[in-house]
Amino acid sequence: MSGVPALSFEDVRLAYEGSDMRFDLDVIEGEWLAVIGPSGAGKSTLLDLAAGFATPDSGRVVIGGRDMTRVAPAERPLSIVFQENNLFPHLDVFRNVALGIAPNLRVSKGDRRRVMEALEAVGLAGFATRRPATMSGGERQRVALARAFLRDRPLLLLDEPFAALGPALRKGMLGMLKTLRAERAQRPMSVVMVTHHPDDAAEHADRVAFLDHGVVLAVGPTRAILSGQTDPRVARYLGTKVSDP
Numbered sequence: 001m002s003g004v005p006a007l008s009f010e011d012v013r014l015a016y017e018g019s020d021m022r023f024d025l026d027v028i029e030g031e032w033l034a035v036i037g038p039s040g041a042g043k044s045t046l047l048d049l050a051a052g053f054a055t056p057d058s059g060r061v062v063i064g065g066r067d068m069t070r071v072a073p074a075e076r077p078l079s080i081v082f083q084e085n086n087l088f089p090h091l092d093v094f095r096n097v098a099l100g101i102a103p104n105l106r107v108s109k110g111d112r113r114r115v116m117e118a119l120e121a122v123g124l125a126g127f128a129t130r131r132p133a134t135m136s137g138g139e140r141q142r143v144a145l146a147r148a149f150l151r152d153r154p155l156l157l158l159d160e161p162f163a164a165l166g167p168a169l170r171k172g173m174l175g176m177l178k179t180l181r182a183e184r185a186q187r188p189m190s191v192v193m194v195t196h197h198p199d200d201a202a203e204h205a206d207r208v209a210f211l212d213h214g215v216v217l218a219v220g221p222t223r224a225i226l227s228g229q230t231d232p233r234v235a236r237y238l239g240t241k242v243s244d245p
């Protein structure tokens with residue numbers, strides 16, 4: 001896939017005890033890239049490196065054409081949604097979302113309107129004064145999505161944010177994400193989504209990167225990668241049989 005990279009890992013190396021990682025990967029502006037691979041492959045670490053929660057031993061992390069390798073997480077032009085613990089438990093839903101645009105929680109009238117619109121967009125119009133502990137997992141993840149979209153950063157990192165939800169709810173959440181993203185088609189948000197569900201990748205991703213043992217073993221168009229035909233190691237992971245050419 002050609003185009004301007006929104007995020008590049010340029011020979012990024014990181015060694016933890018027992019695992020060596022080395023990433024070379026471009027995420028193209030406006031694409032939805034799914035990251036799949038076995039447990040321990042380095043998928044979350046890849047996102048941590050992009051977000052600045054991990055610092056490479058060598059190599060560069062470039063976001064929007066700027067070297068961000070040593071830039072603090074808060075200064076990076078991206079949002080990240082994790083599987084859980086995205087919200088501050090002592091703040092109500094309104095404040096949790098408002099943090100996306102007003103880190104000191106000094107909220108103008110315009111901000112207030114935008115927060116309420118974001119909550120409405122994720123179907124949580126009546127939830128502004130609720131605390132996260134009183135909500136379901138799916139509702140909490142919708143709050144996190146509302147905040148991510150309100151922040152309006154060009155890059156959205158998803159670390160299995162819907163993994164703890166049932167299949168129908170997960171599908172619904174991904175559909176909502178797709179809709180929210182389509183609403184700003186003139187400023188496409190690049191998405192990097194770690195998932196253990198190839199079906200989710202098949203439905204939403206433009207491309208898939210397959211990681212194993214800390215390296216990107218295969219990357220390419222979703223259908224080609226998920227067919228298992230491009231790399232037998234992907235086929236083994238997916239449990240698919242590769243037919244003879």
Ligand SMILES: Nc1ncnc2c1ncn2[C@@H]1O[C@H](COP(=O)(O)OP(=O)(O)OP(=O)(O)O)[C@@H](O)[C@H]1O
Pocket residue numbers: 016017018019037038039040041042043044045046
């Ligand atoms: N902060 C850390 N300190 C030491 N080792 C780490 C750290 N973070 C990750 N690792 C190790 O790096 C390797 C990759 O971990 P990572 O969480 O990125 O894998 P993953 O592909 O996301 O796995 P899973 O699908 O199980 O979430 C693992 O061996 C893990 O133990």
